[in-house]
Amino acid sequence: MKSLNSKKAAVAIILSILVLFLIILISLSFGSVKISFKETMLILLNKTDDIKSTHIYIIRNLRIPRTLCAIFVGMALSLSGAVFQAIFKNPMADPYILGISSGAACGVTFGAITSLINFIPGVWGTPLFSFLGAILTSITIYLISDRLKSGTLTLLLSGIAINFLLSAVMSLMMYFNRNALEEIVYWNMGSFAVSSYEKIQVIAPIIIICIILILHYYKELDILLVGEDQAKSMGVEVKKTTAILLALATLLTSSAVALSGIIGFIGLIIPHVVRIIFGPSHKKLLPISLIFGSLFALLADTFGRSVLSNAEIPISIITAILGAPFFIHLLKKQKRLLY
Amino acid sequence: MNEIIKINHLSFEYTNIPVLKNINFKIEKGSFTAILGANGCGKTTLLKAILRLVKIQPNTVFINKCDALELKRNKIAQIVSYVPQNERVPYHFSVREFIELGRYSKQTSKEEDDKVVDKMIKVTHINYLQDKYIGEISGGEYQRCIIARALCQEASIMLLDEPISALDPLHQKEIMNLLKTLVEKENLSIVCTLHSINSALDYCSDSILMKEGNIIYKGKTADILNKVSLKEAYNISASLVANPYTNNKHFIIEPYNEES
Numbered sequence: 001m002k003s004l005n006s007k008k009a010a011v012a013i014i015l016s017i018l019v020l021f022l023i024i025l026i027s028l029s030f031g032s033v034k035i036s037f038k039e040t041m042l043i044l045l046n047k048t049d050d051i052k053s054t055h056i057y058i059i060r061n062l063r064i065p066r067t068l069c070a071i072f073v074g075m076a077l078s079l080s081g082a083v084f085q086a087i088f089k090n091p092m093a094d095p096y097i098l099g100i101s102s103g104a105a106c107g108v109t110f111g112a113i114t115s116l117i118n119f120i121p122g123v124w125g126t127p128l129f130s131f132l133g134a135i136l137t138s139i140t141i142y143l144i145s146d147r148l149k150s151g152t153l154t155l156l157l158s159g160i161a162i163n164f165l166l167s168a169v170m171s172l173m174m175y176f177n178r179n180a181l182e183e184i185v186y187w188n189m190g191s192f193a194v195s196s197y198e199k200i201q202v203i204a205p206i207i208i209i210c211i212i213l214i215l216h217y218y219k220e221l222d223i224l225l226v227g228e229d230q231a232k233s234m235g236v237e238v239k240k241t242t243a244i245l246l247a248l249a250t251l252l253t254s255s256a257v258a259l260s261g262i263i264g265f266i267g268l269i270i271p272h273v274v275r276i277i278f279g280p281s282h283k284k285l286l287p288i289s290l291i292f293g294s295l296f297a298l299l300a301d302t303f304g305r306s307v308l309s310n311a312e313i314p315i316s317i318i319t320a321i322l323g324a325p326f327f328i329h330l331l332k333k334q335k336r337l338l339y
Numbered sequence: 340m341n342e343i344i345k346i347n348h349l350s351f352e353y354t355n356i357p358v359l360k361n362i363n364f365k366i367e368k369g370s371f372t373a374i375l376g377a378n379g380c381g382k383t384t385l386l387k388a389i390l391r392l393v394k395i396q397p398n399t400v401f402i403n404k405c406d407a408l409e410l411k412r413n414k415i416a417q418i419v420s421y422v423p424q425n426e427r428v429p430y431h432f433s434v435r436e437f438i439e440l441g442r443y444s445k446q447t448s449k450e451e452d453d454k455v456v457d458k459m460i461k462v463t464h465i466n467y468l469q470d471k472y473i474g475e476i477s478g479g480e481y482q483r484c485i486i487a488r489a490l491c492q493e494a495s496i497m498l499l500d501e502p503i504s505a506l507d508p509l510h511q512k513e514i515m516n517l518l519k520t521l522v523e524k525e526n527l528s529i530v531c532t533l534h535s536i537n538s539a540l541d542y543c544s545d546s547i548l549m550k551e552g553n554i555i556y557k558g559k560t561a562d563i564l565n566k567v568s569l570k571e572a573y574n575i576s577a578s579l580v581a582n583p584y585t586n587n588k589h590f591i592i593e594p595y596n597e598e599s
Contacts, residue, residue: 219440219443220443222432223440223443225428226426226428226440227426229387229390229392229421229423230421230426232390232391232392232412233390233392233416233419233421234416234421234440234444234492235412235413235414235415235416235417235443235444235492236412236443237411237412238412279433280431280432281432281436
C-alpha cells in the first residue's frame with residue numbers, strides 16, 4: 001500500500017476533521033441518558049428555551065468536559081507516541097510500553113497515598129506528581145540505554161523492565177493501602193469519568209503548548225530517523241534536540257495520565273496508522289496524528305459508555321479490543337513497509 | 340591553493356585503545372582524495388573526527404581555518420557534507436522527501452529548497468526515482484540518493500565512507516564517475532575512504548595511506564601507490580600492469596604473498 005499523494009491526503013484530512021466533529025456530536029448525545037442530536041446542537045448553540053434542565057446539565061457539566069478530556073488525551077498520547085517512535089527509532093516505542101505512563105500513574109498514586117499531593121495548591125498536585133513520576137522514568141530509561149549503548153532494542157527492553165517494576169510498585173502500594181484501592185485502580189485502568197472543567201483548565205494549556213512546540217520540530221524528527229551520525233552531519237544538535245523532545249513528549253504523556261489515568265494503545269497505534277496512510281514525513285504525521293488520536297479516544301470512550309446500559313467499560317479495555325486486531329491486520333499487510 | 344580542512348596532531352582512542360595516532364594532513368579545494376588502508380586502520384574514525392562525530396581535542400581539526408570544536412553543527416553542515424556507509428532508512432520516505440532532508444542546515448525558503456533539490460536530482464541522474472520510495476530502490480540507486488541528499492547541503496567538501504564497497508562493478512564505476520564529475524563541474528572537494536586501490540588510481544588526485552591509526556604515505560595518488568607502499572599497508576603483493584590496449588595502469592594483486 002502506497003501512502004496517499006498530497007491531493008488525496010488533503011481530502012482525507014478534511015474528511016477526518018468532519019468525522020471528528022460528527023463523533024463529538026455523537027459522543028455528546030450518547031450515554032446512559034440519550035439526548036437527541038437536535039437537542040445537543042441547540043444546547044451547544046446556547047438556545048436552551050424548550051430543553052429539559054437535566055439534559056442541559058448533563059451536556060454542559062458532564063459530557064462536554066468528558067469529550068474535551070478525551071480529545072486532549074487522544075492528542076497528547078498519539079503525539080507523544082509519534083515523538084518517542086522517532087527519537088528511539090523504534091516502531092514499538094510508545095509512552096505506555098516504555099513505562100512512562102506507568103511512571104506518571106505511579107507518581108500520582110505515591111503523592112495520593114503519602115498525602116503529599118494535598119500540599120500542592122489547587123488542582124496542580126495531580127499533574128505535578130504525574131510529571132515527576134514520568135520524567136523520572138524517562139530519565140532512567142534514557143540513562144540505561146545511554147550507558148549500555150546497544151541501540152534502540154535495549155532501550156525498549158529497559159522500558160519494558162521498568163514498566164514491570166512500576167506495576168509491581170503500584171501493586172505493592174495497593175496491597176498496603178486497601179483504602180486507596182479504588183484510586184489506584186482508576187489510575188491504572190484509565191477513565192474519562194471524573195473529567196472536570198477545573199482539571200482541563202489546568203492541563204489543557206500544558207498540552208497545547210507542548211503540541212505547538214513539538215510541531216516545530218518536524219524536520220528534526222525526520223532527520224533523526226535516518227540516524228544519529230547523519231543527523232549531526234546534517235546540522236542537527238542531536239543531544240539538545242533529543243532532550244527537548246523527550247521532555248516535551250514526557251510532559252504530554254504525564255498530562256494525559258493526569259487527566260485520565262493510563263490508557264494504552266493510542267500512542268502506539270495512531271502514529272502507525274497515520275504513517276501507513278500518509279507516509280512517514282513528520283510534517284504530515286504530527287498534525288494528522290492529533291486528529292486521529294482525538295478521534296480514536298473519543299470513539300473508544302463513547303463506545304465504552306454506551307454499549308452497556310448499566311455500566312461503563314474502562315477505556316483501556318476498549319482501546320485494546322479495538323486497537324489490537326486492527327494493529328495486527330495492518331502489521332500483516334505492511335510487514336515490509338513499516339521498518 | 341585554499342585549504343578547506345586541516346588536521347593537526349589529531350589522536351583518538353576508544354576504550355583506551357588508540358585508533359588515530361598523531362594524524363596531520365590538509366585537504367585543498369578542488370581535490371579528490373582517497374583514504375586507503377586495511378580494515379580497522381582508522382579510516383572511518385578519521386572521517387568521523389572531521390565531522391566531530393567522535394570526541395576530538397581542541398585545535399586538532401580545522402574547517403575553513405576555524406577549530407571544528409568552536410563551530411556549531413549547523414555551520415559545519417554548511418561546509419562539510421557526509422555520505423555514511425551502510426545507511427538504511429527505517430521508514431518509507433519518498434526519494435524526494437529523503438533528499439530534501441539535506442536542506443536542513445540551509446534554512447532557506449521552500450522555493451529555494453525545491454530549486455536546489457531539483458538540481459541535485461538532475462546532477463545525480465535520479466529523475467526517474469523521484470516518486471519511488473526509498474525501500475523500493477536498489478543499493479546503487481540508494482547510494483545516489485544519499486549523495487544527492489549530501490549535495491543539497493551545498494557544502495564545499497563531501498566526505499564519503501566507502502561509497503562503492505557494497506556495489507557491483509558497473510555501479511562502482513557509475514558512482515566514481517559521478518564523484519569525478521562533481522569535483523570537475525560542481526567545484527566540490529571530495530574525501531572518500533576506499534577499499535579499491537584501482538578506483539583510487541583511476542579517479543583520485545590525492546591519496547592518504549593509513550596503517551594502524553597512522554598515516555604512512557600521503558601525496559599524489561600516482562606517486563604514493565606502489566608495490567612497496569601497498570605491501571606495507573595491506574601486506575599484499577601487487578604489481579602495476581598496463582592494459583595493452585588502452586595503456587591504463589592498474590594493480591594486479593597476487594593471490595599469495597611472494598615469500599609464502
